[in-house]
Amino acid sequence: MHAAGAPVFYEHAYLDAYEQAPLTAIDAFAYLVVRRGEQAVAVNPMYLQTAADPLGCLYTAYPEARDQPALLSHTWHCYDAHVPSTIGIDVVPTVINAMLRTASLFRAQWCGFVNVRRGSEFGQELRANGLPARHLVDRWAADLTGVTDYEHYLSRLGERARANLRRNERRAREAGVTTEVLPVTSASLDEITPLCGRTAARFENGGFYPEGTFAKFVLALGERAHVIEVRQRGRLVAAGVCLTDATRFHTWTCGVDYSVDGNHSPYGVLFAESVRLALALGKPVLEGGRSNAVFKQRHGLGPCHLDGVLLRA
Template structure:
């Protein structure tokens, strides 16, 4: 169902299973909805009951009336592109099932977070009379015409292109190496520490809890590619990237800016992510949320993300 509908990697069985084995936020209960016509499934959707439902401190800015109240949300906050994988229109039936399930769980709210404005789900929610409230933006780039990294650089402004070239030259001079690894060969304990420190620096403490992050990433298996950036053996940047049929997701990263040499470890990581996405022939680069200034400057465009909550 997920693949036939073109839904992103966050709905793949391995991702949803990993999130149940090692939830990255406090989840009180899990719910998995399947809509059927006869014996044939025509839609699926995961949802998560959360008492602390706003780890990024975005939801309660949009819905202050839902503060400190449990909510049944689809999808998890570590998914930044909500869908309802379906082959037919089933939203009214799904909403009814979500509302009933939220009531059983004792949740005052249910609904969807990180819905791209203008997407099929967004249009269906609006058609059912449900208004959306803006949360944040995610960033993406069309790689369809980018036959190589040089082709991608040619699309950027002269300043952005020069910055990436300068970072590449200086990092080479400083002894920086990069490697793409499957999760089973990556230094996950070291990676977890760097991702956790980076999240804390951006005031997202607890978004990648060390107690479960390693287990979660390991459980992703072949969905994940790990880009390690090292200087003289020390990890200075890492990206955990996910892939589906059409998208390359720079899902999360960690960066240590205390490096020898005048270069940007994040710039190195970004360049390696572009190169890997192009080599894997993925037509869309998904850049995730935050760091808007860098992403806009380097060829990504915003996708507004909304929340649609229903009081039960």
């Protein structure tokens, strides 16, 4: 995984955490390893799912696959599908053939990839192999290369967005809001879990962060995860669980309670602290995740179109 430059979603800690505490209903786990001689040269985690559309976008793109078992790579909690390989993208046909055989073994009617970045080398290779892609959703990211500090980041925004973030932080301080960055072992996951769940439900993604397993999953991520807590006079009003890999800072999920005192947005405070933490950790890319497109576009992030590529097994 490391040699191939794979994102955090493919690292052992993440995959193992998902096995220990799967955040969606997984019927079976499979891990494809491509070898050249005795050397592993490519990998591909796959997940058999009967309820294969927790975000409500797959069946919109593929209505013919509704409520049928599907073998998917990766999970929906990964928004950046790859086939990590140390020998280049030419391994993709081998992976597709193995995926089809595995789907047959599992009696899955469909198999394929979700959250493939359009225009990426991987996406282009899938198209070159005759696999049509259908748009699912967008994710948002910002290039932080050359950005020295938070004020420098603000300087790249439009005047109105820059003023809004500064005013929001000033009002938050006046209203008794504080922020803290914590390792997962010190974070208040018992408070963060329901907050993230309620926030996901507002975007019609209820159950995406189940209380029974979310805290266990986050704890299993260990040092790959950072938690940002935003409190108003001790009460948790926003929280973000952020992930890191070699080049990227992922604002992976968050929860926000807007019933606060004072005229400020806890989400705006959380966003500002996320940018600061990404810069402090020296990550050249800020991954902003999915949803909340208007805020993200206004505050320096650009869209990455994500596709689904499904095949009948």
